[in-house]
Amino acid sequence: MVDDGQGLKQDLLDNDGCPVDTVLLDAIDYKGDLEAGKDSFVFKFADKPTVFFSCQLRVEPKDADTGLCVVSI
Numbered sequence: 001m002v003d004d005g006q007g008l009k010q011d012l013l014d015n016d017g018c019p020v021d022t023v024l025l026d027a028i029d030y031k032g033d034l035e036a037g038k039d040s041f042v043f044k045f046a047d048k049p050t051v052f053f054s055c056q057l058r059v060e061p062k063d064a065d066t067g068l069c070v071v072s073i
Helices: none
Strands: 029-032 035-037
Touching: none
Parallel strands: none
Antiparallel strands: 029 035
Protein backbone atom coordinates (compact mmCIF):
# COMPACT_ATOMS: atom_id res chain seq x y z
CA MET A 1 0.00 0.00 0.00
CA VAL A 2 1.12 3.55 -0.65
CA ASP A 3 -0.05 6.47 1.45
CA ASP A 4 0.35 10.23 1.00
CA GLY A 5 0.62 10.74 4.78
CA GLN A 6 -2.65 12.67 4.82
CA GLY A 7 -5.14 9.82 4.52
CA LEU A 8 -5.09 9.09 0.78
CA LYS A 9 -4.14 5.42 0.26
CA GLN A 10 -3.76 3.13 -2.75
CA ASP A 11 -3.33 -0.65 -2.66
CA LEU A 12 -0.65 -2.03 -4.97
CA LEU A 13 -1.41 -5.74 -4.40
CA ASP A 14 -4.60 -7.57 -3.45
CA ASN A 15 -4.90 -10.14 -0.63
CA ASP A 16 -3.55 -12.87 -2.93
CA GLY A 17 -0.43 -10.88 -3.84
CA CYS A 18 -1.68 -10.02 -7.33
CA PRO A 19 -1.23 -6.51 -8.74
CA VAL A 20 -4.19 -4.14 -8.48
CA ASP A 21 -2.78 -1.77 -11.12
CA THR A 22 -0.09 -3.25 -13.38
CA VAL A 23 1.04 0.25 -14.44
CA LEU A 24 2.12 1.03 -10.86
CA LEU A 25 3.42 -2.44 -10.00
CA ASP A 26 3.34 -5.57 -12.15
CA ALA A 27 3.33 -9.18 -10.86
CA ILE A 28 5.96 -9.98 -8.24
CA ASP A 29 8.95 -12.05 -9.41
CA TYR A 30 9.61 -14.98 -7.05
CA LYS A 31 13.31 -15.85 -7.35
CA GLY A 32 13.45 -18.55 -4.71
CA ASP A 33 11.67 -19.90 -1.66
CA LEU A 34 12.37 -16.78 0.39
CA GLU A 35 13.22 -14.15 -2.22
CA ALA A 36 10.93 -11.94 -4.26
CA GLY A 37 11.05 -8.52 -5.83
CA LYS A 38 9.96 -6.31 -8.68
CA ASP A 39 11.36 -3.28 -10.50
CA SER A 40 8.83 -0.49 -10.86
CA PHE A 41 8.48 2.98 -12.30
CA VAL A 42 8.76 5.93 -9.94
CA PHE A 43 5.40 7.44 -8.99
CA LYS A 44 3.84 9.77 -6.44
CA PHE A 45 0.52 11.35 -5.55
CA ALA A 46 -0.23 14.54 -7.49
CA ASP A 47 0.61 17.71 -5.51
CA LYS A 48 1.92 15.69 -2.53
CA PRO A 49 5.56 15.95 -1.43
CA THR A 50 5.85 12.49 0.14
CA VAL A 51 4.90 8.87 -0.48
CA PHE A 52 4.91 6.26 2.29
CA PHE A 53 5.09 2.55 1.51
CA SER A 54 3.90 -0.20 3.85
CA CYS A 55 3.79 -3.94 3.37
CA GLN A 56 2.74 -7.07 5.17
CA LEU A 57 4.34 -10.40 4.38
CA ARG A 58 2.58 -13.74 4.52
CA VAL A 59 4.39 -17.05 4.23
CA GLU A 60 2.39 -19.81 2.54
CA PRO A 61 3.28 -23.52 2.36
CA LYS A 62 4.15 -25.07 -0.99
CA ASP A 63 3.07 -28.47 -2.28
CA ALA A 64 6.08 -30.81 -2.08
CA ASP A 65 5.32 -32.41 -5.47
CA THR A 66 4.36 -29.40 -7.63
CA GLY A 67 6.20 -26.58 -5.85
CA LEU A 68 3.02 -24.48 -6.08
CA CYS A 69 1.51 -22.60 -3.17
CA VAL A 70 -1.18 -24.44 -1.27
CA VAL A 71 -4.34 -22.33 -1.09
CA SER A 72 -5.42 -21.91 2.51
CA ILE A 73 -9.11 -21.37 3.18
